[in-house]
Amino acid sequence: VLLPDGLVTPCLVVDLDAMDANLAAMAAAARERGLALRPHAKTHKSPEIARRQLAAGAVGLTVATVAEAEVFVGAGCADVFVAYPLWVDAARGARLHALRERASLRVGVDSAEGAAALARHAGRDLEVLVEIDSGHHRTGVAPADAGEVARAAAGAGLRVVGVFTFPGHGYAPGAAAHAAADEAAALAAAARTLAHAGIPASVRSGGSTPTAALTTGGTVTELRPGVYVFGDAQQLELGSCPTSALALVAAGTVVARSPGRVVLDAGSKVLGADRPAWATGFGRLPGNPDARVTALSEHHATVEWPGPDDPPDRGTVIAVAPNHVCAAVNLADTLTVVRMGEIVDIWPVSARGANT
């Protein structure tokens, strides 16, 4: 990401060419393997990027919340999957009802109680996918229990079209291959229990950015990666995104400087505070692979700057890839879009904070 002059820091900068290359590469990879691509829009929260994903061949979007679905359906996306075991009361049900009139909508379920509440408040015949735990141990049922949940959902009047999982345990060094194998095995086992219950699982949806390249067609029918749009320091350190593919950085100004160290004005309120135990810091500097963001407070990023060269002067603007780009984007109102170092657009992060 070549930063333009005159940025008001801190801010998030998107390299349009790098992003478009990422969109095209994932679309091609999915197409070649016969997988439907349904990118997770929680990463970018931006209708402009969603339109580009759909134009590149995505079959629809994935979102995490009803509020995100409202933003993207409102922006013209006609096919949305809420990949979350929503708890639906009358108020949320009314919002889902309204969405169903405007778009093709699918929702996750992982319990008989959740399915009953969904059917009651969001209406019968809503399409649902049963969430499976493939090893991340967050939400979702064991594959062996998927048939029972599917039967309960169908009994409540919902239309069960398949199963989905998030192989989040692939977010650790060296873990992606194992997680991708777990994903395929869990989706296959769950689909068998649905078949046993007389419910065909025609959609078997998985995928994450670290595992996407390892997912083959056949068992899995649909991929839902999110982060691949931009990449981030986590993906860099996991080996699933080369530095050249980083399409979003925070631009921060050097405000303090001492031997071997600078402090930037892009802190946790810009980068986000995510830091998995295996990460080497709170972000990475594409321009200096040896630098490490060793401390982060709300408006300060402390960067250790090793090597023979003096660290940059106060006032220098530096690019930092956040650890977790979804968190960084959700802190910004806009993305500054650049091409070959020139600002070409400003995109609103329309679904920022759309958590309900």
Added chain:
Amino acid sequence: VLLPDGLVTPCLVVDLDAMDANLAAMAAAARERGLALRPHAKTHKSPEIARRQLAAGAVGLTVATVAEAEVFVGAGCADVFVAYPLWVDAARGARLHALRERASLRVGVDSAEGAAALARHAGRDLEVLVEIDSGHHRTGVAPADAGEVARAAAGAGLRVVGVFTFPGHGYAPGAAAHAAADEAAALAAAARTLAHAGIPASVRSGGSTPTAALTTGGTVTELRPGVYVFGDAQQLELGSCPTSALALVAAGTVVARSPGRVVLDAGSKVLGADRPAWATGFGRLPGNPDARVTALSEHHATVEWPGPDDPPDRGTVIAVAPNHVCAAVNLADTLTVVRMGEIVDIWPVSARGANT
């Protein structure tokens, strides 16, 4: 915090009585010790709360950015200190110029270069405080170097009125007393070097929520705590905020449940992802002191629920104190204000995202 019925989760809920009690207690503690109170508004980012702090006796506000100063001056606050070593170019200087016409403004400096840029672009006679490193090792100069920076700032045409520090190394179990002592020693030493340079440091500003109760008057003249308004899980675990003083929680709904465990819909996009090494999890549950938030993703908080009782049913709304309330507030557009379990107001987080 007694949660009202009918909340649309996830959301942030402020208990008005608990918050007002926190404001009154800190104001009284400062008054009794002869300390000026200048609360850090980055915690709440809300003009309504700033007005209450000023009404309770605060002399003005502290902010971290020019954009925050713009919001609070725009809302009528006449006295603002930007406690940050700003790097000021022409554009930021013009914004500071505009602020000076509307309010009493002070800015931090910690280098001769920074002071020169500030004087050049924001105008002569601007009041500044020299930032001192009292042990947190973020920004700020060693006390021994403060006189030199002050002389450079004065030489550039700025009005040096004192010194300030943030004893952030008090954010660890058992560290507050030591950090408060470091703070007083550093401010005293820095003030001596300014005196030696012929520049009286009439303002000696310090303070943080963990150390505030340990700061005595004399050396220190001004306190800048932020988090005390609400408290949070960090302060709870540091011993600087009893559960009864927690005035802000995230309300999350149980969306999944298994023996000894629930998953709530309030994830890192609501609570923030801050987790110091000494924290027991990603937040605390005021209603269940034994529960721990053991995993957090964007829309999921995994809560281990020990003890003989079954965890609450799906659909139950539960209060979670975030680890770091400043980060949580900066993710929200509004705060739902309650009193004895009834919603009495909705406050905008006007300075959310005001990072520039």
